[in-house]
Amino acid sequence: MLDANLTQQLKAYLVNIRQPIELVASLGDDAKSRQMGELLDEIAALSDSIAVVTADDRRKPSFMIRRVGTDIGVRFAGLPMGHEFTSLVLALLQVGGHPSKAAQDLIRQVEALDGDFHFETFFSLSCANCPDVVQALNLMAVLNPRVTHTAIDGALFQDEVAARKVMAVPTVFLNGEVFGQGRMELEQIVGKLDTGASARVAETIAAKDPFDVLVIGGGPAGAAAAIYTARKGIRTGILAERFGGQVADTMAIENLVSVPHTDGPKLVADLDRHVREYDVDIMNLQRAARLVAATAEGGLHEVVLENGAALKARTVILSTGARWRQMNVPGEDAYRNKGVAYCPHCDGPLYKGKRVAVIGGGNSGVEAAIDLANIVAHVTLIEYDSTLRADAVLQRKLASLPNVRIITSASTTEVHGDGEKVNALSYRDRNTDAMHRVDLEGIFVQIGLVPNTEWLAGAIALSPRGEIEVDDRGHTSQPGVFAAGDVTTVPFKQIVIAMGEGSTAALAAFDHLIRLPAEETHDWEEAAE
Structure with missing residues (x-):
């Protein structure tokens, strides 16, 4: 799982572990479980302070990083690679007793939180905003024994994503209810829990x-x-x-x-x-x-x-x-983060095997369509002008993809949904004024700033x-x-x-x-x- 470079980097970090930890693995018979087992064994081999043990959790594959003899720890449901590899490294160190670099007053604020806070974060490995949220909540779980956190790879647990109506990452649940979506830093999360924080900061x-x-x-x-x-x-x-x-x-x-x-x-x-x-x-x-x-x-x-x-x-x-510029059409606000998205890198993996549209034919829109075509079942690109505005090399790549349809001279007029999620969009043909409907599950808006x-x-x-x-x-x-x-x-x-x-x-x-x-x-x- 780890190449030579990552192995050397991780080994250098792990010397900072001050208290022994164990990687509590819950694995099945699938390929991802085998990969997770391999990853955990490789990590344990790099430090005498780390051991691998097994358990039976409802999510497989998953593992908990736990300080030996305590309940202090964090859980990952999925393989924390890609952008989340840093989250894994920090979790190993912090559960292992290495002090955080967060401001001391903020640490004291987390430690003083009164209540039981059970967080779950749905992330994707391609999401650049997710690590900030995962790392903040992991740190809170280490600092306060009444806080727990599980980071869940939405692409790996598609059934749970569907059941809990997760359509954007990161999505954070607190005690089973939606707490927030999108990028959040530690100060923001603590501020939502500690209602007096904003007034103190203002002062x-x-x-x-x-x-x-x-x-x-x-x-x-x-x-x-x-x-x-x-x-x-x-x-x-x-x-x-x-x-x-x-x-x-x-x-x-x-x-x-x-x-x-x-x-x-x-x-x-x-x-x-x-x-x-x-x-x-x-x-x-x-x-x-x-x-x-x-x-x-x-x-x-x-x-x-x-x-x-x-x-x-x-x-x-x-x-x-x-x-990001919005389309400003009926349904867009109602279905934001329920099928209407603005970051294909972040939310694209949630639409694996589904039909999506990309709005915008500039470089951002065409690049998004190319990326999404590798994940989703079909991409419909809709451009207002009569021709695409992206660089020629991007247009050639887009045209070569078999699961992409390009519609030009089209004006998106409405986003449709069933009350919970997007199921279609309507557009007007600017040449004929004819109205058309495209059935789909996701819309990625890429029309400038x-x-x-x-x-x-x-x-x-x-x-x-x-x-x-x-x-x-x-x-x-x-x-x-x-x-x-x-x-x-x-x-x-x-x-x-x-x-x-x-x-x-x-x-x-x-x-x-x-x-x-x-x-x-x-x-x-x-x-x-």
Whole structure:
């Protein structure tokens, strides 16, 4: 199961186990059970602190990582490879007594949770968002004896997926009821359980001193901006709804100059690590609600958060990025995560052997159709224009697939379902106005991005598309407020371009600061003299 490289890496990690653990296996006679048994034996052979024992659990194949002589442990139903291999390694270490790197106040918050919390997470091995959820819940199960967690590979337990109506990953159940779907970090999960957490965080944020530069958004543009301003020695903060942004949902990245190949989760981890090398105040999982620009030169701008707190700064860099564009047709919202999906890499394995549609004929849509054709029974690609807009090489690959149908000049008009899940969509032929219905079980929407600027309406100038209007230095219509990345009018929404624009905005903000009237002396100004 493990190649030589993974074996060496895992062996190096396992020396950090402080307390003996056992891998409690529940196996059947199927091929996956044999693979799991092989994997567990290989892991046990790498450390004297690990032993394999057998048990009989209702899910086969599955195994529990348990601290010997205790009830502390986590369970995997399925083979935690692919993106979940890191979850496996962390679980081995944490159950084995290796301390977590989570913030101490957050650890204490988990330990203090009062109640019995039995979590189950359905994941797919191709899901880039699932590991964050699995790892957070695993850590909670290690820290608090009244928390348990089982991570379930939805592709392996299709009957259970169908019975529990799981149509998107990650889907988390708490005590048998749906707790949440989509990417969640440890702070978010604990915040939902500890109802007083949000108020305490808001109080902490509101007490912060004004920043010289406050970056709103933690994607490539925001990370680059924070690094550049922090290197100037000025007081820098990042406010991010989700550090990494859309990049976290991106799989193969092969056009980031000097990095031949990486993926979104790895790039986000690298960005986070780089930003933390500097004195940057990172306020993650926080959403901005309103910008109040300064009314006088040199005044403080104010950013009001959804939790009611407010931050002040001498300059602001807006890098809130963009999100998936919706079809905005009847049924789409009603069946979101019930057959309507936006991440084929994450949710595709749940549709094995089923019929799906992909909406959109650009690169994202055609790539999604190609990937899904390897999993599902049939793909119908629907494009509004008369021709596909994807690169020629992708179009040729798509045309060669026998289980793909391409429909152009088509406008999706409605998503149909039975009240619980999608069962069809309707589209209008734009050439004849004839209406058609396609029976299916899943719809993957890939029609571009929408800038995250609704909260800025009336505060700064926006384009008709909702993008922030900027000049070649990232200036917006408000002095002291800058913008960068996919949220702006800068063409070509690419990671490398966003990084460059973030750096440009940071340098422009610094230039703005040093030209302001000197009302008070800052440490960075003294260092520059």
